[in-house]
Amino acid sequence: MLRRDFIKLIDCFLGMTDMSPTMLGTLALEDPSFVLKLRRGREPREATQQKVIDFMRSYAAAHEIDFDVEGRSNA
Numbered sequence: 001m002l003r004r005d006f007i008k009l010i011d012c013f014l015g016m017t018d019m020s021p022t023m024l025g026t027l028a029l030e031d032p033s034f035v036l037k038l039r040r041g042r043e044p045r046e047a048t049q050q051k052v053i054d055f056m057r058s059y060a061a062a063h064e065i066d067f068d069v070e071g072r073s074n075a
Contacts, residue, residue, distance in 0.1 A: 006049055007038060009069070013056045016067055028055035 001009075014021060025034030028051060038044060044052075053069060060067035 001049055003038065003043055006044065006052075009056075010035060010038070010052070013060070013067060016065055017059065017063070024052075024055075027059070028052045 010021075010024065013019070014024060021035035022032045025036075026032045028034070029048070031037075034042075034052075056067065057069065059065075
């Protein structure tokens with residue numbers, strides 16, 4: 001996935017959950033500055049992207065949030 005698309009996916013998730021970028025980085029990767037670094041140009045490895053995506057899917061399912069991997073609501 002392209003970095004810009006990954007950032008859009010993260011931003012959508014953050015908007016749907018009201019989670020802060022710092023909290024997402026901490027919970028998904030134990031790296032509170034991950035999203036900030038990503039926005040500043042960091043190129044994440046595919047495995048890192050997948051770990052974040054897996055976390056977002058799991059979090060959304062556990063909190064009954066209608067979120068898919070494309071970053072769109074299924075409503």
